[in-house]
Amino acid sequence: MLGGAKSVLYRRAVVVCVSLIACLTAAALAGTSFPATRWFEDITKAARINSKHTNREFKNPYAHIMAGYTALGASVVVADYDGDGFEDAFVTDSSAHGKNHLYHNNGNLTFTDVAERAGVADGNDEENASSAALWFDYNNDGRPDLLVVRFGHNQLFQNLGNGRFKEVTRGAGLYRYLNAIAAIAFDYDRDGYVDLFVACYFQPVNVFHPDTPRFFPENMETANNGGGVPVFHNNGNGTFTDVTDKVGLRQSGWALDMGHGDANNDGFDDLYVANDFGTDRFFVNNGNGTFSDITKTAIGFDTKKGMNAEWGDFDNDGLLDIFVTNVTDDYMREGNFLWHNNGNLTFSDVSRETGTYESGWGWGAKFFDYDNDGWLDLYVMNGWVSAGSESYVPDIFAMLVKPGIDLTDARSWPPMGKKSLSGYEKKRLYHNEHGQVFTEQSARHGLDSIRDGRGVAIADFDNDGRLDVFVANANAEPYLYRNTLPTGAHWVSFLLEGRRSNRAAVGAQVRLTAAGQTWLRYVSGGNSFAGQSSNRVHFGLGEVAGIDRVEVRWPTGEKEVFTGMAADRLHKIVEGSSKNKN
Amino acid sequence: MMRAIQFGHAAAALIVGLAAYGAPASPEASFQAAQKARATGDLTAALAGFETALALDPDNIRYGSEYRQAAIQAKEYERSLKFFEKLVADHPNSAKAHLNYGFAYVDKIPAAGSITQVILANTALTEFTRSIDISPSWIAYYTRGNSYLFWPKVFLRAPLGVADLEKAYGMQKAGPKRTYHVRVYISLGDGYWKTDNMDKARAIWTEGLREFPDNAQLKARLARNGDDLKTYIDNELDPNKRVDTNLQELWASE
Numbered sequence: 055m056l057g058g059a060k061s062v063l064y065r066r067a068v069v070v071c072v073s074l075i076a077c078l079t080a081a082a083l084a085g086t087s088f089p090a091t092r093w094f095e096d097i098t099k100a101a102r103i104n105s106k107h108t109n110r111e112f113k114n115p116y117a118h119i120m121a122g123y124t125a126l127g128a129s130v131v132v133a134d135y136d137g138d139g140f141e142d143a144f145v146t147d148s149s150a151h152g153k154n155h156l157y158h159n160n161g162n163l164t165f166t167d168v169a170e171r172a173g174v175a176d177g178n179d180e181e182n183a184s185s186a187a188l189w190f191d192y193n194n195d196g197r198p199d200l201l202v203v204r205f206g207h208n209q210l211f212q213n214l215g216n217g218r219f220k221e222v223t224r225g226a227g228l229y230r231y232l233n234a235i236a237a238i239a240f241d242y243d244r245d246g247y248v249d250l251f252v253a254c255y256f257q258p259v260n261v262f263h264p265d266t267p268r269f270f271p272e273n274m275e276t277a278n279n280g281g282g283v284p285v286f287h288n289n290g291n292g293t294f295t296d297v298t299d300k301v302g303l304r305q306s307g308w309a310l311d312m313g314h315g316d317a318n319n320d321g322f323d324d325l326y327v328a329n330d331f332g333t334d335r336f337f338v339n340n341g342n343g344t345f346s347d348i349t350k351t352a353i354g355f356d357t358k359k360g361m362n363a364e365w366g367d368f369d370n371d372g373l374l375d376i377f378v379t380n381v382t383d384d385y386m387r388e389g390n391f392l393w394h395n396n397g398n399l400t401f402s403d404v405s406r407e408t409g410t411y412e413s414g415w416g417w418g419a420k421f422f423d424y425d426n427d428g429w430l431d432l433y434v435m436n437g438w439v440s441a442g443s444e445s446y447v448p449d450i451f452a453m454l455v456k457p458g459i460d461l462t463d464a465r466s467w468p469p470m471g472k473k474s475l476s477g478y479e480k481k482r483l484y485h486n487e488h489g490q491v492f493t494e495q496s497a498r499h500g501l502d503s504i505r506d507g508r509g510v511a512i513a514d515f516d517n518d519g520r521l522d523v524f525v526a527n528a529n530a531e532p533y534l535y536r537n538t539l540p541t542g543a544h545w546v547s548f549l550l551e552g553r554r555s556n557r558a559a560v561g562a563q564v565r566l567t568a569a570g571q572t573w574l575r576y577v578s579g580g581n582s583f584a585g586q587s588s589n590r591v592h593f594g595l596g597e598v599a600g601i602d603r604v605e606v607r608w609p610t611g612e613k614e615v616f617t618g619m620a621a622d623r624l625h626k627i628v629e630g631s632s633k634n635k636n
Numbered sequence: 637m638m639r640a641i642q643f644g645h646a647a648a649a650l651i652v653g654l655a656a657y658g659a660p661a662s663p664e665a666s667f668q669a670a671q672k673a674r675a676t677g678d679l680t681a682a683l684a685g686f687e688t689a690l691a692l693d694p695d696n697i698r699y700g701s702e703y704r705q706a707a708i709q710a711k712e713y714e715r716s717l718k719f720f721e722k723l724v725a726d727h728p729n730s731a732k733a734h735l736n737y738g739f740a741y742v743d744k745i746p747a748a749g750s751i752t753q754v755i756l757a758n759t760a761l762t763e764f765t766r767s768i769d770i771s772p773s774w775i776a777y778y779t780r781g782n783s784y785l786f787w788p789k790v791f792l793r794a795p796l797g798v799a800d801l802e803k804a805y806g807m808q809k810a811g812p813k814r815t816y817h818v819r820v821y822i823s824l825g826d827g828y829w830k831t832d833n834m835d836k837a838r839a840i841w842t843e844g845l846r847e848f849p850d851n852a853q854l855k856a857r858l859a860r861n862g863d864d865l866k867t868y869i870d871n872e873l874d875p876n877k878r879v880d881t882n883l884q885e886l887w888a889s890e
Contacts, residue, residue, distance in 0.1 A: 274749070274751035274752075275749035275750075275751055275752060276749075357748075357749030357750070357751075357752070358749070358750070381750070383788075384788040384789070384790070384870075385754070385788040385790060385791075386750040386751070386754075387750060387874065387875065387876055388750050389876075445790045447788070447790045447791070448790060448791055448792075451754055451758075451791070454751060454754065454755055455754070455755055455758045455759075
């Protein structure tokens with residue numbers, strides 16, 4: 055019917071285009087006290103989201119050793135859980151009696167913690183420690199549900215739509231002991247429901263009451279005694295089935311993070327697994343419900359400490375690239391990976407060439423276009439443990455050079471005590487200079503805090519078209535930075551709703567064409583360590599005020615084209631609503 | 637040319653064969669055959685030839701150095717380490733064998749993961765120390781002293797490096813000037829820089845430049861200050877970059 059691209063008659067689409075938000079807020083900087091060149095304002099306290107995260111202290115014979123290695127669990131995940139048009143945030147704590155927080159956005163850049171009322175506060179007890187979280191609409195009812203990722207048993211909360219949640223973990227078939235550290239959800243088999251991928255750090259040894267001291271990594275560079283990535287297929291009836299073996303993802307790395315994206319634009323999302331203490335893995339989706347490990351040809355075998363896997367098209371060439379943080383300090387100079395997608399299921403590390411190689415002891419990192427210039431910038435969390443002035447580095451290396459050392463034995467590892475390890479490291483904000491290099495801008499914008507960063511989430515909390523930043527820090531208060539970019543640069547955002555595809559349209563790719571250029575962005579299902587950004591698809595447009603076309607490739611693989619869409623708006627696009635389909 | 641190549645192959649094979657059957661081959665003949673095999677790209681024959689030469693003359697620093705360069709070319713790091721391990725076990729008092737054994741660990745560093753790098757570097761230091769204990773020499777002190785400088789400050793090894801390099805400095809001042817002595821001026825200055833003694837660092841670099849006026853590395857250091865100098869030296873001491881452990885300068889300038 056369409057008869058080829060050139061003969062397609064694009065009628066002005068009758069798009070379900072809901073202009074949820076009006077225009078940019080004018081004169082954003084008027085009356086503020088920070089320098090005009092600083093485009094972020096720390097509004098943590100004013101926003102009332104400043105509850106401190108506390109690390110878990112274990113009570114077992116190895117607690118003094120584990121303390122340093124489990125300084126985790128500070129995470130922030132964003133979604134508009136109540137559908138009021140404002141993005142909310144769920145923030146985890148990790149102490150035994152610490153409450154998790156559901157910060158409801160009041161619409162005026164203040165938040166109210168409604169976790170207790172909503173029934174999602176109790177994520178920690180003597181047998182479970184919250185490590186991360188994930189919003190995902192597992193039942194396609196249009197309401198984001200919540201998975202609390204834990205060392206222990208994960209919690210799945212069904213969003214009831216009345217501001218309350220109901221725990222459904224057991225009924226969903228997800229009640230299993232896992233030392234889970236991250237989770238993402240995407241529809242790997244295109245059946246219309248998002249499936250669940252869980253990154254597990256330790257093997258499923260009960261770390262609260264270990265019956266063996268031998269549950270630490272067997273070595274520091276190729277460890278294969280970690281928890282791997284269990285995969286749970288969404289059965290579409292509120293239950294999940296473990297399909298790890300069936301899909302070909304049985305592995306035993308010390309998984310810290312995962313990221314999904316369609317590397318080869320075949321309509322099926324592929325998977326990058328960032329493993330601590332060893333080799334990251336790249337799995338190509340075969341399109342038949344299975345994955346193949348093509349690490350050797352795609353990225354090669356590394357020995358680094360993979361901490362984060364974030365996908366995005368940083369050079370606007372229409373292919374999704376991947377940013378992975380590793381550990382870089384003067385005693386361990388691994389360098390990050392910026393995997394440039396070569397388009398043939400191979401990647402080249404361009405971190406050195408682009409200036410993103412050395413950021414520190416990296417954690418979560420996010421691509422986002424903070425200045426709306428049409429190029430994805432990058433914000434990187436850094437720092438492991440900031441404590442006393444003494445360094446833990448000599449202790450750890452004294453252990454490593456002991457002949458015949460058994461690293462799996464927790465008792466071999468020196469206690470960290472009050473020492474620091476890559477502590478007090480600054481976070482890094484890399485500005486993308488037209489896809490060629492990145493320049494470090496964190497100090498300029500006041501985003502160079504030295505708290506031990508873990509997760510970062512990006513969202514437009516005040517709906518002004520400028521992306522704000524929520525940072526989760528271990529053993530410290532979080533940060534909320536309001537983006538105060540001077541007005542001028544154009545933008546557009548899309549909220550996608552699947553009908554045949556999964557309702558949240560996770561995996562959908564949006565290609566926006568304007569002024570002779572095409573940008574690619576997509577809906578992520580929770581990529582990057584300890585942080586989930588908004589599922590809105592945001593484009594910075596710079597000086598471009600008019601949009602020629604917007605092509606959506608839905609997770610089903612079907613494409614739709616929309617025209618006549620205005621810039622400087624948030625549009626809602628529902629699958630099947632265009633007159634133009636490819 | 638072809639005949640030379642064929643000769644190289646045949647000679648190396650013959651010498652290796654002779655050694656295997658217990659016939660005493662000349663170490664120099666083995667070495668020369670191995671050099672020829674290496675020049676033709678036959679690294680397998682070259683390595684075997686060098687090993688034969690070293691087995692006969694374990695304290696020959698040149699044989700060990702050339703062997704390691706061939707091992708680097710062939711990426712045969714493990715073979716090299718195993719060979720030297722046996723060599724020093726068989727000849728525990730061969731100072732230069734221990735030195736080359738230490739260098740064999742250094743040679744593997746760029747090909748290793750970040751943690752293994754530290755373990756390799758540490759083991760190399762052990763072998764350098766054994767070499768010094770057996771027979772203190774300019775090259776051993778320079779080598780160990782320079783190695784200490786690659787360690788991050790937190791390990792507090794830079795002062796040990798300065799001490800070793802001062803010994804090497806004293807030794808070279810007491811003898812005839814050699815072109816490779818410039819290395820001590822560079823490294824000793826780096827050591828003082830790394831121990832926050834900028835005045836002494838500049839003084840030794842300046843003295844070095846007086847002795848070796850064309851040296852670009854000394855000029856580069858003296859032209860820099862502050863963060864610029866730090867970036868430059870950090871780059872020079874980056875463990876991910878291959879350190880040139882070819883010792884041919886030692887005999888080339890004799």
